[in-house]
Amino acid sequence: MTENIWQQYETRLLRVLEYIHAHLDEDLDLEKLGEIACLSSYHWHRIYRAVHGETAAQTIRRLRLHRAATELVETRKSVSAIAARAGYPNLQSFTRTFGAAYGLPPAAYRERGKTVYPTAQSEEASAMYEVTIKTIKPMHLVGLAHRGPYPEIGATFAQLGVLGGSRGLFARMKGSVALYYDDPDVVPAEKLRSLAAIWVDAPECVEPPLEAAIIEGGDYAMLRHVGPYSDLHKAYGWLYGTGLPSLGRPISDAPCFEDYVNDPKNTPPAELITDIYVPLA
Incomplete structure (x- = not known):
């Protein structure tokens, strides 16, 4: 399951990726993605993982968390609204998952993101950047x-x-x-x-x-x-x-x-x- 599969299914996999990125706000049913790829559920999951190195469910989760991290830093949306958009049923589950991935709970991550750029003389700058x-x-x-x-x-x-x-x-x-x-x-x-x-x-x-x-x-x-x-x-x-x-x-x-x-x-x-x-x- 290497280059031959990729060659055979290039167009189908590109179509699935485009759909995932365009519909992150929706309920992305894995069987629906298989239909978009025009593959049976059995083959669909194996081919996707062989090509991308992760399951479709892992891709969706990773992309939603990445977008949530960006929204925490760059917008004033409430953490609850960001959690809901990322597909989490409650703030507790989002906080737990986000914290496990990013090392900080959402509120603390947002607060750190607001930190002004450290100056050349600051200890923080020396520790963070060179x-x-x-x-x-x-x-x-x-x-x-x-x-x-x-x-x-x-x-x-x-x-x-x-x-x-x-x-x-x-x-x-x-x-x-x-x-x-x-x-x-x-x-x-x-x-x-x-x-x-x-x-x-x-x-x-x-x-x-x-x-x-x-x-x-x-x-x-x-x-x-x-x-x-x-x-x-x-x-x-x-x-x-x-x-x-x-x-x-x-x-x-x-x-x-x-x-x-x-x-x-x-x-x-x-x-x-x-x-x-x-x-x-």
Whole structure:
């Protein structure tokens, strides 16, 4: 159950992923997803897990918790409303599940998310962040364009996983990265441009909707962030406000990128590692 299955069921699995991401607010019946995939319940569950490394139910739970974490930090919605939207029948069950995944109960997670960016002199900054200069070689990418809010790029990565698997790219995969072309403080969320990509060992000739890209070699400011993706905005705030000025190097006119060191499907959110790279002139 490897590449042959992915090739055979690429279109069906992409259709299911699109449906899941578009209907997270609804009761996502697993048998209904099997119908969308046009597969029997027996084969459907096995194929989905073989391709994605997790069950459809685990995907849905993970995506809803990720969205809830983002809403806790970025909105003023009540915790009860966020819990209900995530599909939990009561606040207690949501608090228990969220706490187990993110290491803090929802209210405490929200309060921590409101913390202002630490200054360069603070002990918190020293403990949380460190920026270094790293020289990298050119990186060849195969990616899938994402248009819209950056926190929603996970849906595009899921599609890329199906396409990359069905087209035999994972054998040459060296990592998973995302290129970000626009400043979210300037460009409207719905117009933000990014690229969900896998890093391969040599240039690839690809067919649409996949596209080839390259990250130029050279010096980059690198910050390692450990924790949920919903906390990345704080790392960026510190990096641009304090970390980069401390280096005394101008920034190059090229996009920043994130290198995802581990996999959110099998890593607790508190242990996710993201290396942020900003090109230096």
